[in-house]
Amino acid sequence: MNTPGESPSILALADLATPMSIRVAATLGLAELAGDTGGTVVELAARSGTSAPALELLLDHLVTVGVFDCDRASGRYRTTCLGDQMRADAPEGFRILLDIDSAGGRAELAFVELLGTIVAGAPAYPRRYGRSFWADLDAEPALRKSFDAQMKWRFQAMAGQIAEQFDWGRFTHIVDVGGGDGTLLMAILRAHTGVRGQVLDLAPTAALAAETFRAAGLTDRATALSGNFFDPLPTGADAYLLSDILHDWDDTHARAILAECAQAADPNSVVVVLEPIRGEGANTAINLFMLMCFAGRERTVEELTRLAADCGLTRRAVTRVADGRTAIEFQPAGHLEQTPRPVDATPESAAGGGGLVAE
Numbered sequence: 001m002n003t004p005g006e007s008p009s010i011l012a013l014a015d016l017a018t019p020m021s022i023r024v025a026a027t028l029g030l031a032e033l034a035g036d037t038g039g040t041v042v043e044l045a046a047r048s049g050t051s052a053p054a055l056e057l058l059l060d061h062l063v064t065v066g067v068f069d070c071d072r073a074s075g076r077y078r079t080t081c082l083g084d085q086m087r088a089d090a091p092e093g094f095r096i097l098l099d100i101d102s103a104g105g106r107a108e109l110a111f112v113e114l115l116g117t118i119v120a121g122a123p124a125y126p127r128r129y130g131r132s133f134w135a136d137l138d139a140e141p142a143l144r145k146s147f148d149a150q151m152k153w154r155f156q157a158m159a160g161q162i163a164e165q166f167d168w169g170r171f172t173h174i175v176d177v178g179g180g181d182g183t184l185l186m187a188i189l190r191a192h193t194g195v196r197g198q199v200l201d202l203a204p205t206a207a208l209a210a211e212t213f214r215a216a217g218l219t220d221r222a223t224a225l226s227g228n229f230f231d232p233l234p235t236g237a238d239a240y241l242l243s244d245i246l247h248d249w250d251d252t253h254a255r256a257i258l259a260e261c262a263q264a265a266d267p268n269s270v271v272v273v274l275e276p277i278r279g280e281g282a283n284t285a286i287n288l289f290m291l292m293c294f295a296g297r298e299r300t301v302e303e304l305t306r307l308a309a310d311c312g313l314t315r316r317a318v319t320r321v322a323d324g325r326t327a328i329e330f331q332p333a334g335h336l337e338q339t340p341r342p343v344d345a346t347p348e349s350a351a352g353g354g355g356l357v358a359e
């Protein structure tokens with residue numbers, strides 16, 4: 001949006017030099033290498049293992065856009081307040097998104113293939129990297145590690161809010177399907193001490209969740225299970241949570257995940273879909289990213305309701321639980337009103353899905 005009197009420049013908006021310069025600087029760690037005293041081009045080139053003449057052009061452009069300052073007398077470059085946001089220890093936590101060797105930064109680069117995505121409706125990520133985002137993470141442990149860290153970072157503040165703003169306390173056992181490193185389940189269990197839970201995720205991430213629960217002293221109530229959410233899920237839980245899962249997938253795969261939840265659920269179990277809702281604060285750029293990267297997208301409540309209905313799940317309630325997150329509750333169509341909940345939902349009774357990695 002332009003302020004009145006400003007002439008819009010479509011070219012400035014479409015410029016790739018600036019975003020790439022910032023991402024390259026973050027990947028090289030130039031903010032840290034410059035430090036508080038700054039560094040000359042030659043010093044910074046030596047510290048970063050780069051070509052000094054090329055680095056000078058990069059730094060000069062970063063000065064132009066306000067990310068670095070240059071003291072012309074000494075020739076020393078150092079970051080501005082804006083540039084400080086690139087530091088690994090900056091409170092904003094943006095570094096992991098900017099670093100093109102991290103999962104998030106690498107995925108952003110697939111935007112150069114956006115034309116193919118728009119023409120064919122197919123994700124750009126496999127076109128650029130030769131395999132899907134998830135296959136890439138499976139093949140490259142460092143990428144998975146950075147993705148898990150990114151997921152943890154984005155929920156650092158929000159997990160507590162989600163735990164407080166929704167009545168998780170009415171459940172005895174929650175299976176957090178694709179629950180990542182357990183950050184959200186940990187917050188829920190801390191806020192609701194009568195609830196037990198289990199994260200199901202791919203093996204390396206499930207191991208991380210097990211560590212989260214160990215470190216939080218929650219092993220008496222929280223477990224982690226390595227498994228695939230396209231396979232049968234543990235039965236016997238009274239809640240199946242899908243947090244930021246369905247938007248990673250096209251309708252066919254999203255239905256398959258919901259169908260596994262419906263299959264595992266008892267008549268009185270609840271499937272809780274927690275997502276950003278399209279048209280209700282879901283960021284349009286992120287929505288485009290979901291399509292470009294995963295063939296996924298943010299959906300409206302009605303779209304999610306239709307997908308769930310295709311899997312025999314009926315919508316019961318919609319609750320706004322955090323800025324940009326809504327919880328939609330579904331129940332199997334055969335749900336019995338007012339029937340007591342199943343009591344035995346111990347992790348030991350859970351079947352399918354893979355191996356228990358922590359108790």
Ligand SMILES: C[S@@+](CC[C@H](N)C(=O)[O-])C[C@H]1O[C@@H](n2cnc3c(N)ncnc32)[C@H](O)[C@@H]1O
Pocket residue numbers: 134151152155177178179180181184200201202205227228229230242243244245248
């Ligand atoms: C966007 S993250 C969301 C993580 C967590 N639910 C949260 O909200 O923080 C998606 C999660 O799905 C997991 N995942 C992807 N494919 C999976 C599969 N086939 N089976 C189980 N988990 C999967 C990923 O490892 C990742 O932890």
